[in-house]
Amino acid sequence: MSLSRREFVGVLAASMTAASCSFLPRLSAEQSPGTDYDYILTAEPTPIQLVSAGLTPAWCFGGSYPAPVLRARQGQKLRVLFRNRLPEATTIHWHGIRIDIAMDGVPYLTQPPIEPGAEFLYEFTPPDAGTFWYHPHMNSVEQLGKGLVGILIVDEAKPVAFDLDLPLALKTWHINEDGSFSPFSFPRNAARMGTPGSWETVNGQNKPVLEIPAGGLVRLRFANVDNTVIYKLAVKNHPAWVIAVDGNPVEKPYPLTSHEMGAGMRLDVALIAPQKAGEVIQVQNGKGKLFFDFVTLKTVGEPVRGERTIPVLPLNPIPQPDLASAESLDFVFEWEGAVTPANDHGEAHQMFWTINRRGWDHSSEQSIPEPLAKLQLGRSYIFNLRNVTPHTHPIHMHGYTWTVLESSQRKITPYHTDTVLVRRNEKVKVAFVADNPGRWMYHCHVIEHMKTGLMGYISVA
Ligand code: C2O
Ligand code: CU
Ligand code: CU
Numbered sequence: 001m002s003l004s005r006r007e008f009v010g011v012l013a014a015s016m017t018a019a020s021c022s023f024l025p026r027l028s029a030e031q032s033p034g035t036d037y038d039y040i041l042t043a044e045p046t047p048i049q050l051v052s053a054g055l056t057p058a059w060c061f062g063g064s065y066p067a068p069v070l071r072a073r074q075g076q077k078l079r080v081l082f083r084n085r086l087p088e089a090t091t092i093h094w095h096g097i098r099i100d101i102a103m104d105g106v107p108y109l110t111q112p113p114i115e116p117g118a119e120f121l122y123e124f125t126p127p128d129a130g131t132f133w134y135h136p137h138m139n140s141v142e143q144l145g146k147g148l149v150g151i152l153i154v155d156e157a158k159p160v161a162f163d164l165d166l167p168l169a170l171k172t173w174h175i176n177e178d179g180s181f182s183p184f185s186f187p188r189n190a191a192r193m194g195t196p197g198s199w200e201t202v203n204g205q206n207k208p209v210l211e212i213p214a215g216g217l218v219r220l221r222f223a224n225v226d227n228t229v230i231y232k233l234a235v236k237n238h239p240a241w242v243i244a245v246d247g248n249p250v251e252k253p254y255p256l257t258s259h260e261m262g263a264g265m266r267l268d269v270a271l272i273a274p275q276k277a278g279e280v281i282q283v284q285n286g287k288g289k290l291f292f293d294f295v296t297l298k299t300v301g302e303p304v305r306g307e308r309t310i311p312v313l314p315l316n317p318i319p320q321p322d323l324a325s326a327e328s329l330d331f332v333f334e335w336e337g338a339v340t341p342a343n344d345h346g347e348a349h350q351m352f353w354t355i356n357r358r359g360w361d362h363s364s365e366q367s368i369p370e371p372l373a374k375l376q377l378g379r380s381y382i383f384n385l386r387n388v389t390p391h392t393h394p395i396h397m398h399g400y401t402w403t404v405l406e407s408s409q410r411k412i413t414p415y416h417t418d419t420v421l422v423r424r425n426e427k428v429k430v431a432f433v434a435d436n437p438g439r440w441m442y443h444c445h446v447i448e449h450m451k452t453g454l455m456g457y458i459s460v461a
Pocket of ligand 2: 095
């Protein structure tokens with residue numbers, strides 16, 4: 001495990017539950033002269049204790065799970081020196097960041113795979129503030145399934161004060177009772193909603209009890225870092241407000257009733273904790289029509305001094321698409337059951353899903369197809385996303401933030417996101433300005449779906 005001083009400070013900051021202002025400045029004060037990166041991030045096999053009956057042979061960032069929460073400041077450069085100590089090649093993708101293509105972390109398309117023992121310096125300046133995350137983009141069913149997922153927080157350029165800022169990584173592990181891994185994927189599930197894990201965790205703990213400062217203003221940053229599961233979050237017995245969705249502040253905070261988050265999606269919730277110590281707030285997760293306790297928040301300490309109000313976060317500078325001149329493109333997500341013939345080793349490769357009748361699994365350099373669409377740099381586009389399958393798909397595009405305009409099934413107040421849940425038979429209309437050149441991945445974030453066809457890329461030039 002290799003922790004630079006700044007990284008260590010970052011870990012401490014993320015796990016701090018003091019009632020004092022936890023909105024820490026970016027860690028630049030800690031930067032020792034002569035280092036040219038902010039974090040050293042290592043990926044390596046690490047046994048971890050998720051269940052008491054035994055260890056899980058996880059693959060971890062920074063030698064533990066949850067992974068270190070990386071913090072950057074909006075508009076300031078972040079440098080992460082990544083070291084691969086895994087037995088196989090990998091890359092790191094920065095989900096939701098409007099990033100330079102060279103730093104997007106997609107093997108073959110944007111960079112060569114980082115081989116075992118090798119390192120790679122990721123450096124970028126995040127234009128938007130919010131809750132983002134990072135994960136490999138190679139052998140994803142296994143690499144993410146084994147634990148290589150972490151939260152990236154980009155602090156607002158002008159700090160917004162909270163008494164507690166709490167990142168919450170949601171992952172349902174594929175493990176047996178003794179902690180060993182169970183299969184990450186079964187073909188019959190990959191062809192349906194994906195293979196769900198069995199051990200539900202928040203920051204690596206099942207149904208954790210977390211302390212919050214009595215009377216304090218609390219920011220909960222939920223990140224669905226799971227391969228498969230849709231979480232449906234609600235707060236049972238206390239008012240809570242949605243302040244940002246998928247990394248992007250909403251124009252006006254609104255009460256959280258329940259919010260569905262597909263794989264890859266995030267939700268920032270603000271609440272003002274009860275004044276008395278020992279009070280309990282119950283965060284719940286819905287399955288079907290029923291809700292189950294998920295995270296317990298418990299007030300501690302003397303009540304914080306002074307009035308607290310729910311803040312309105314400054315909006316991110318997402319370019320506004322010109323809808324009048326925008327070109328519309330249709331994307332149809334379809335189910336297409338097929339099994340290719342077994343190869344020399346007797347392995348058959350299944351493809352179940354297509355985008356506009358094409359499937360791709362992005363497993364080798366040789367297999368890069370034509371882009372799904374070629375966009376003109378600087379022009380506005382409308383994507384019509386049509387899900388004609390019987391399952392829900394969180395559709396994600398790299399390098400861009402969409403404005404969601406309309407759905408055939410729900411009333412939409414336009415909002416910004418990098419990942420949109422498209423339900424069965426639903427049509428969703430999103431728009432954006434194609435201002436970032438490159439070849440941008442475009443896929444479903446149910447990892448089994450993307451690895452069995454529901455993946456492509458868009459080129460912008
Ligand atoms: Cu989290 Cu290709 O994405
Ligand atoms: Cu992404
Ligand atoms: Cu999908």
